[in-house]
Amino acid sequence: MVSKALLRLVSAVNRRRMKLLLGIALLAYVASVWGNFVNMRSIQENGELKIESKIEEMVEPLREKIRDLEKSFTQKYPPVKFLSEKDRKRILITGGAGFVGSHLTDKLMMDGHEVTVVDNFFTGRKRNVEHWIGHENFELINHDVVEPLYIEVDQIYHLASPASPPNYMYNPIKTLKTNTIGTLNMLGVEVRVARIFNTFGPRMHMNDGRVVSNFILQALQGEPLTVYGSGSQTRAFQYVSDLVNGLVALMNSNVSSPVNLGNPEEHTILEFAQLIKNLVGSGSEIQFLSEAQDDPQKRKPDIKKAKLMLGWEPVVPLEEGLNKAIHYFRKELEYQANNQYIPKPKPARIKKGRTRHS
Numbered sequence: 395m396v397s398k399a400l401l402r403l404v405s406a407v408n409r410r411r412m413k414l415l416l417g418i419a420l421l422a423y424v425a426s427v428w429g430n431f432v433n434m435r436s437i438q439e440n441g442e443l444k445i446e447s448k449i450e451e452m453v454e455p456l457r458e459k460i461r462d463l464e465k466s467f468t469q470k471y472p473p474v475k476f477l478s479e480k481d482r483k484r485i486l487i488t489g490g491a492g493f494v495g496s497h498l499t500d501k502l503m504m505d506g507h508e509v510t511v512v513d514n515f516f517t518g519r520k521r522n523v524e525h526w527i528g529h530e531n532f533e534l535i536n537h538d539v540v541e542p543l544y545i546e547v548d549q550i551y552h553l554a555s556p557a558s559p560p561n562y563m564y565n566p567i568k569t570l571k572t573n574t575i576g577t578l579n580m581l582g583v584e585v586r587v588a589r590i591f592n593t594f595g596p597r598m599h600m601n602d603g604r605v606v607s608n609f610i611l612q613a614l615q616g617e618p619l620t621v622y623g624s625g626s627q628t629r630a631f632q633y634v635s636d637l638v639n640g641l642v643a644l645m646n647s648n649v650s651s652p653v654n655l656g657n658p659e660e661h662t663i664l665e666f667a668q669l670i671k672n673l674v675g676s677g678s679e680i681q682f683l684s685e686a687q688d689d690p691q692k693r694k695p696d697i698k699k700a701k702l703m704l705g706w707e708p709v710v711p712l713e714e715g716l717n718k719a720i721h722y723f724r725k726e727l728e729y730q731a732n733n734q735y736i737p738k739p740k741p742a743r744i745k746k747g748r749t750r751h752s
């Protein structure tokens with residue numbers, strides 16, 4: 395009895411203990427399952443975080459690339475000043491894709507004006523102004539100034555005229571028409587007249603037969619520099635940015651009579667040949683050919699009027715300008731070599747009866 399009772403007591407105690415043990419075990423189990431669950435989640439989260447940071451690592455350089463690309467899209471133009479409505483002018487440049495015209499386009503665009511270039515691409519080239527195409531202040535019209543053009547502008551720079559001897563002699567009637575009818579078509583605003591003297595610089599036509607382009611091309615290509623006559627005839631050459639500044643100063647002045655724009659620093663053609671040969675570092679010879687017909691023996695602009703009335707005078711030293719032109723011609727030769735076209739300097743001018751003036 396006692397033992398049965400004892401047994402019952404013990405078993406009662408045991409049962410309670412068992413229950414307690416079972417309860418603890420259950421709790422431990424739940425806790426461990428929960429723990430595992432939480433652990434798994436944190437492993438998973440950790441994993442996700444790691445993947446995310448890996449992706450981030452890979453994507454960041456791409457994002458940077460996109461930012462750069464976006465920047466290059468919005469900054470693809472040379473910097474342009476902001477001008478208020480009252481200072482901003484609508485300016486038409488005929489021959490604006492040519493040698494001088496394209497440099498003038500650059501200046502007026504960078505000064506913040508609205509520029510319309512009109513060119514028939516007879517001697518001008520789209521490449522000379524392509525860096526402005528699409529700019530909100532810029533417009534390019536393929537048009538021949540011999541035909542009338544109806545647009546409203548504040549100023550017109552009329553530079554459309556074939557200026558290289560082989561070009562204007564190739565089609566003299568067309569040249570005359572451009573200079574007469576073309577000019578008449580552009581009249582209607584107050585007029586300023588610039589007498590432009592020998593000018594050189596980047597974007598000169600490579601093979602238009604003029605002395606600077608001929609000598610640079612010949613020196614770069616290792617061919618003889620062709621001096622017509624003894625080379626003692628003189629010329630004075632201005633760098634294109636000086637001319638452009640003079641044109642703008644004249645346009646904005648009240649001087650309505652013709653003004654000479656040129657550089658009075660005079661050199662013989664032989665000196666030019668030697669200087670260009672040295673600057674290029676070329677081993678070319680200097681070759682003396684027969685004198686060109688009616689070749690003026692001396693030309694030097696008198697720029698007193700421009701100095702006095704416009705406060706203008708050329709500032710770019712000859713060597714500095716020549717180096718820029720040489721750099722441009724070198725690049726052009728590389729570009730054209732890639733395009734399988736090697737320009738040759740034009741041969742001596744032999745045509746008779748050419749009238750010369752600047």
Ligand SMILES: O=c1ccn([C@@H]2O[C@H](COP(=O)(O)OP(=O)(O)O[C@H]3OC[C@@H](O)[C@H](O)[C@H]3O)[C@@H](O)[C@H]2O)c(=O)[nH]1
Nearest residue numbers: 557558559604605608620621622627663686689751752
């Ligand atoms: O290869 C050459 C080219 C030219 N020359 C000489 O260099 C001098 C300058 O010749 P350019 O053709 O460059 O310039 P020019 O001053 O003769 O003509 C310039 O002024 C007159 C305008 O009608 C022309 O449009 C303009 O180019 C001339 O004495 C010419 O005979 C050479 O000795 N070798």
